[in-house]
Amino acid sequence: MINFRKCLFYTITLFYAVMCPVLILYALGYIFAPHIDEGLVKTGLIHLESLPSKAVIRIDHRLQPDRTPATLSDLLPGFHEVEVSSPGYRPWSQRVEVFPGKASIYDQILLVTSDTPSRVLAPGPFKNIVAVPAAKLLILLGGGSKLSEAAVFDLKDHGLVPLFSDPSAWAGAEVEGIDTVTSSSSVLIRARRGSGKIYLWCDLSKKRPEVRDISVLVSAGPPGDFDWDPREHDLLYTYRQGEVSAIHLREASVRPVIARNVSAFGLWERGALTVQSGAVVRYEPGRKKFQGEVLETGEAIAALFPEGKTYRMRVLGDDLALFLGAQGELMANRLPYRFADHGVLGVDITGHGEKVVFWTRERIGVLDFSKARTRKRFFETGPRVEWIFEAGKQIRRVFWVNEGSHVLYDDEGALWLREAVQTAGAAAERLASVKADASVAYMEETGDIFFLHPKTGALETLGLLPKEKLLGLSLAPSGDVPGRETP
């Protein structure tokens, strides 16, 4: 037994002594390639994950035994033609450069169905749609944007009902815009009847929408922005000409002006956050009046927010906020602060909150705030705008898709899908034609796109994400940008 044990021990020890360095070298990417001059070559690998999974992989036109998700190792450094395909889906192909010891990772390949068939949900004709993801419904506006013809389409049971129980009360009124807020099932409808303005507060969380006319509470004056916290149903903020006011809906009372000379305004932790006179101030709603607390002051703040310019603030986390100016300026509280000087029409944020896509008429840019912090430099640089598309004609709306791997955008009457990286040769996929002057809605939690047919004005839908993806997603509303939909 002793001799057997010794023999076994020395055999295994010898095996370990020889094979361990070999294993480590292999793990580091080295392989012995006798046909290459060097003999020992440091290879790289390509990691591929696709949606749907189990897609066929071809590298340099050679079929691979593995299907996605797969890690293809032992690849010699240099360029390789990679193709991922699945029956019924458009193939994804890319010229991928492999570096020694490095992994080229493509973990969010989204395969789009070949024919992308759309489905008619309601014949219409409709003029515009507004999505209310928190209530899982769409508001549809009729041909003339008449308030009395506004309808609600329930995404759960596909039922179409009028928004108002007594439409005749709003006869003659035309919708100017509908304001929505992420995670809120309430909307604010702005309408005009003759020279008079109408403001309607609609709670869509109930089976039968509750509509309340708050025109009296919204004082006369120039049009401004509205905002509310989804957790504070009764408090509506208005921001116009550098002044922030609040309307208490339950008490039907208007709080006096909370803050003046406000350069930027947004909501944060059940309170209002402003930038005013070179200071960041937080206002917390108290029993009788708002309590203001200066959080930060500094010359840099004053320099960033010159007098006369106003910004809407979007707080993305404890230490990240975006500022969208009236002239389309885009700023953030992170270096280098200014990201676009003009022309930005809107922003969309991923669920994680650190990746932002924004757009102008012609361009789509991406800002990744999570990347910026990994680099240690003498001078902090902050994130850079990555322009992923610059040849747009009339980009109206951009959405994040598949947790930030792709962007969906509406450009001059067509819906397009594109990877959210600046890759040479990466082409956009055309998904459908849509009504050019109408909005498009996309719901990440279901992977469905809602749009109006360009000719018939019918409400149609298109499933973008395969079902296997949806199983892994929460049913919570996605991080859509609050905003105004103007017909």
Added chain:
Amino acid sequence: MTFLFSKENLAASDRRLQRLFEIIPGAVSWTILLGLAALTVTRPILASVLIIAFLFYWVLRLFYQTILLMFSYGRLTVESQTDWQERISGLDRLETYLKRVRSQRSFGPPARRLSHWFHRKDLEALAASGSKPPLSSDIFHLVIIPAVKESREIVEANVQSIAKSKFPQKRILVLIACEARAEEKVREGCSGIAAKYREQFLDCEVVEHPDAVEGEARVKGANATYAARHAARFFEERGIPFENILVSCFDADTQASPDYFSCLTYSFMCRPDRTRCSFQPIPVYHNNIWKVPGFARVIETGSSFFQLIEATNPEKLVTFSSHSMSFKALVEAGYWPVDMISDDSAIFWKAYLHFDGKYCVVPLYATLSMDVVDAGSWVRTVLSIYKQKRRWAWGVENFPIVARGFLTHGNIPWKDKVRHLSKMFEGHVTWATLPFLLMVASWLPLIFSGREFSSTVLYFNARRVMEITYTLSGFALLGSIFVSQCLLPRSYIRYSLVRRTIHALEWLLVPFILVFLSAAPALDAQTRLLFGRYMEFRVSEKRRKS
């Protein structure tokens, strides 16, 4: 050579040396764990390379141990049908017996032939040594059963198993070493057992160990030593030479198989250096195996496996739990340490140092059955097992004493010193670190790696190596499950297929057991020693449910 096998009453220089060696195991274990954790953050590539080397080592070690386990179990099975009494009788007439064995052709099933082959090898070695074994009729056994809070039922089952021994019971002296501090009920129980079985043995006595003896700690070794001194007087009075006596120190819950004392006597007679030997049986935990929670079953079966594997390496074997040894060696080495918890392993090291390295442990392919820890409830059993394993791991207290002893014992060859010390050191450090490295640390580079590392070939290959490692470990685990099934007592095998299946599935608890009930208590024990927070003996809770 005079060497104080204790951490107490040392000269200043020895005390410093002792303290230094006390610090080393814990310090090394913590350095490995924290060092690797730090490396995963600061140098993920280096950490991953080390982890790959470690995982490869682990897989090979696992297969190596599984092969040894299979072989050792095979040997145990082979010897299970052996008639030891017949062999003992043969040894009394060595020359004619050897001739007869030589002339006998191997016959019967392979197991029997293999047993015959081992037997013939033993006899050849004994004959070649020129050493003449004592007559079997001159050999006596002393069994010491220390008791402090065990119920009469547990101790009586122990004595009863000795009474069923195939070895002539009139040459067995049973001493129940009862602590004076034990409850009245326990002491009465011990007295009742002694009275009941006295006539069956050479004698059966209760030796009451007084409490708070100066120089002693409240440890089992002190109690056993007190009883052994009593036995020495007993044998002296009757003129029985110590070299013909084998002493077995059994835990109170031990139950010897009927063949145990015969097998022990045979091994004793076969050894030319029989008074320089300890004899280590295979501990199994079958007394209450189906009456305890599953994790307790798995962990104790693991202890049996450990001893089966160790049995294949007699050169480095150390005594563990219930075991036997030459009474002469015990007396000459100065009995069990009276201030150490790990008396089972400490007596080997004490004798090894006392006899200048000319002392060894002989594996016995016979089993002693003991109780699995059972504290009543699931939670209490977990805690009790944790404390029991910590006590076992407290065997690390031997390291500083043995290391100090090796420095002062010039007669022990350096090769042997390095071999023993490195084995002891490696054993304790891997006990405390290996499961943590395997289950926790190896994931760290994958979890905490930055963007830069996660886009390297190494990141992906490390993940692949881990997947392969766990798959291969699963195969080795299947081997363990197979042996665990075979080890179960026959009566239980018949008992229920469902129970056997449940027992097999319980092995899925191994990752949890390795980390929380093996590595954690070992690290705890080493950390206590590192900081000089010495442990006291705690009796594990064991009970028999009817």
